Amino acid sequence: MNQHHALFVAFHVPPEASSSGVLRTLKYVRYLDDLGWRVTLLSLAVDAYDATDPALDSQLPASCRIVRTRYLNTKRHLSLARRYPALLALPDVWIGWLPWAVAAGRRLFQSDPFELVYSTSPHATAHLIALSMARRTRVPWVADFRDPWFEVPPEPGAPNGPLFRRIDRILERTVIESCDAVVTTTAQLRDMLRLRYPTQPAAKFTTILNGYDEKDFAALPGETRAGTSLVVVHAGTINAEFRDPQPFFAAVRRCIDAGVIEPDRVRVKFLGGGPFAESPGLKATVAQLGLEEIIEFVPRLPYAESLRELARADLLLLLQFSPDTSGLVPAKLYEYLR
Known part of the structure; x- marks a missing residue:
């Protein structure tokens, strides 16, 4: 049995196939197993995914466990005449996943304690779940940013009022200041976050580039x-x-x-x-x-x-x-x- 245990909080896990982000998490899990770490993936019910590729499941090591929970999608479940309250979609429409995920993570820690929490975005709700888990368990937390949390100018279609921007900035600051390490996919994103949060140690921010698996x-x-x-x-x-x-x-x-x-x-x-x-x-x-x-x-x-x-x-x-x-x-x- 593997020596160490980590909890990964991620939306994009196999068999999800709408984003290349699933490969980053998949390969982490696959090769951490070789280094003596078994990973429990905390994610949503499979019906949350718009596209799936069952073949990706076969790449997960036998030591990996997936815990899936119920969820609410603000756009999917709370829309009326194709409109929904934007304040209930911060930091994203998957915020309704948080209560079920936090409860599942708490039960997991009680039955099978983990030594590390890792979260990856998009979607940023994963970081808020990990924030809650890290505060409850007091284990180290790594926050992985595949893309910026909020952008200037905002991404087309994203809430763009002063209130939304302020809330997003507060949430990102809370995550950055609370986690133990920040990982980004590019050096430019790493440097942008370093400049945005100068009171945080520069060594807290590091880059792990994406890549490919020769296998x-x-x-x-x-x-x-x-x-x-x-x-x-x-x-x-x-x-x-x-x-x-x-x-x-x-x-x-x-x-x-x-x-x-x-x-x-x-x-x-x-x-x-x-x-x-x-x-x-x-x-x-x-x-x-x-x-x-x-x-x-x-x-x-x-x-x-x-x-x-x-x-x-x-x-x-x-x-x-x-x-x-x-x-x-x-x-x-x-x-x-x-």
């Missing part, structure tokens, strides 16, 4: 692509705010018109593009540019299958640009570079 690629069969077309692949969600493919579409059209690209020798695939990929407006743009035979939107694929698509591509496309995302590194970039 995931070793399982891929040797692929030889048939055909002569240039295949371009983009993996993951797209949106109109900072991952908008429409300028790329326009560039493809200009290249075709200039004779740089032969239209029957290029194909572009978007894997798991999300709601924006299925939107009538984006499809109309593709049609207006005459790219229907070139651009293909593929529904979300299991992780292993998406890696096979990346391996077969000639070019891998990365879309990300806005002032608030300039310092963030999408997890898929590491898989692209591999």
